[in-house]
Amino acid sequence: MHSPFVISQNDPRPLYQQVKDQLRHRVAIGVLKPGDEIPSIRQLAADIRVSVITIKRAYLELEMEGVIQTRQGRGSFVSDNAQLGDTMKEQELEGHLRSAVQTALLMNLSEDELIERLREVRRKDPQGRS
Amino acid sequence: MTHDPSQAFSLRGVSKAFRYFRLEDLNLELPLGQIMGLVGPNGAGKSTTIRLLMGLIAPEAGTIEVLGHHVPDEVAAAKAGIAFVSDDMRLFGGATLAWHMRFVASIYPEWDESYARMLLKHFNLRAEQGMRGMSRGEQIKALLLLALARRPRLLILDEPTSGLDPVARHELLSELMQIVRDDSRSILFSSHNTQDVERISDQIAFIDRGRLVDARDKESFLERWRRISLDVPAGVTLPRFKDTVDLTLGERLATLTTDRYEPALHGLLEASGARVTDVQRMSLEEIFVASVMRSRAEVQS
Numbered sequence: 001m002h003s004p005f006v007i008s009q010n011d012p013r014p015l016y017q018q019v020k021d022q023l024r025h026r027v028a029i030g031v032l033k034p035g036d037e038i039p040s041i042r043q044l045a046a047d048i049r050v051s052v053i054t055i056k057r058a059y060l061e062l063e064m065e066g067v068i069q070t071r072q073g074r075g076s077f078v079s080d081n082a083q084l085g086d087t088m089k090e091q092e093l094e095g096h097l098r099s100a101v102q103t104a105l106l107m108n109l110s111e112d113e114l115i116e117r118l119r120e121v122r123r124k125d126p127q128g129r130s
Numbered sequence: 131m132t133h134d135p136s137q138a139f140s141l142r143g144v145s146k147a148f149r150y151f152r153l154e155d156l157n158l159e160l161p162l163g164q165i166m167g168l169v170g171p172n173g174a175g176k177s178t179t180i181r182l183l184m185g186l187i188a189p190e191a192g193t194i195e196v197l198g199h200h201v202p203d204e205v206a207a208a209k210a211g212i213a214f215v216s217d218d219m220r221l222f223g224g225a226t227l228a229w230h231m232r233f234v235a236s237i238y239p240e241w242d243e244s245y246a247r248m249l250l251k252h253f254n255l256r257a258e259q260g261m262r263g264m265s266r267g268e269q270i271k272a273l274l275l276l277a278l279a280r281r282p283r284l285l286i287l288d289e290p291t292s293g294l295d296p297v298a299r300h301e302l303l304s305e306l307m308q309i310v311r312d313d314s315r316s317i318l319f320s321s322h323n324t325q326d327v328e329r330i331s332d333q334i335a336f337i338d339r340g341r342l343v344d345a346r347d348k349e350s351f352l353e354r355w356r357r358i359s360l361d362v363p364a365g366v367t368l369p370r371f372k373d374t375v376d377l378t379l380g381e382r383l384a385t386l387t388t389d390r391y392e393p394a395l396h397g398l399l400e401a402s403g404a405r406v407t408d409v410q411r412m413s414l415e416e417i418f419v420a421s422v423m424r425s426r427a428e429v430q431s
């Protein structure tokens with residue numbers, strides 16, 4: 001993989017999640033394309049100095065989410081799904097929205113208040129005005 | 131005889147008493163191809179565990195197997211595949227590092243000279259330098275070089291990073307991860323540095339006052355622990371969970387620490403009338419301190 005992973009122990013996300021997010025991001029922006037081979041678990045673990053079991057967990061979850069496929073004895077590859085890039089962005093957005101909803105619930109915001117806050121953020125964004 | 135080829139080592143029901151210290155009923159095993167971090171306060175029994183594995187002392191009860199050999203009975207066969215470094219080891223002050231490299235190479239047929247040359251560069255060491263002229267950090271790096279270049283099947287390191295500067299520590303962690311690219315090589319290291327352990331270990335074992343407090347794979351270790359912040363209005367009583375490790379109650383606010391976290395816990399807590407305001411993951415260091423405190427409280431009660 002040409003672009004380096006940045007793994008930090010000061011990041012609030014657990015290590016396996018950082019690995020997942022960065023692989024997912026590479027697929028989302030097309031740096032990794034369907035069918036591309038990704039490093040073996042032990043290779044990536046050595047490259048970024050993170051335990052084998054952590055990389056194993058990240059790969060397993062990405063496999064269950066359909067992002068990658070592991071072929072016995074041949075390695076791991078980005079799934080052969082042409083829509084993948086868009087699906088990735090969908091999932092990324094879905095994740096952000098879900099955490100916004102959770103935070104709003106903790107803050108006791110009503111559904112309308114949450115939607116109004118989202119509109120406000122969009123209005124303030126230089127590219128969001130329409 | 132239960133020779134298990136899938137384990138780098140196993141200790142079963144191992145006990146050993148000293149005058150002021152007792153290691154009790156220790157059960158621990160490391161699958162091949164994995165790294166285990168052994169974490170414990172000073173005097174917890176980490177070095178005793180390592181000395182038992184090395185066959186330097188014999189257990190009073192229990193069985194020990196290392197690389198498929200019974201220890202201490204077959205310790206010579208086991209030791210051919212083990213390399214061990216501790217920070218209280220000393221090399222010959224009057225000899226150079228190159229002399230030590232030739233000496234180790236003459237004993238161990240697996241010695242890898244080109245790897246040794248590479249490690250010299252990575253660790254920023256000079257082969258022609260005498261040991262006496264080396265700083266403590268350089269001596270530790272020299273010991274690590276001599277151990278790594280033997281290409282051991284089991285590498286045992288007692289506090290390997292404690293005398294190293296941050297750059298050398300980074301180099302060492304990189305080398306350790308290179309070793310387990312080969313899924314038949316394994317590493318056991320003891321450390322106070324929970325950050326290093328959290329980053330590179332597959333298995334984690336906590337030990338305190340001669341007892342194993344907890345041991346499991348790192349991912350499930352970290353996944354089980356959470357600190358939950360709660361808003362508890364007046365008149366609300368929190369339900370009791372047996373998996374509560376710690377509950378700190380203040381005015382309206384409570385913090386619950388659990389080692390059996392699951393999302394369903396939220397529902398149970400909120401059903402009592404409390405409100406979950408935050409759920410935090412815990413660092414290995416925080417988990418370690420909480421485990422040891424609980425273990426000590428259990429022993430005393």
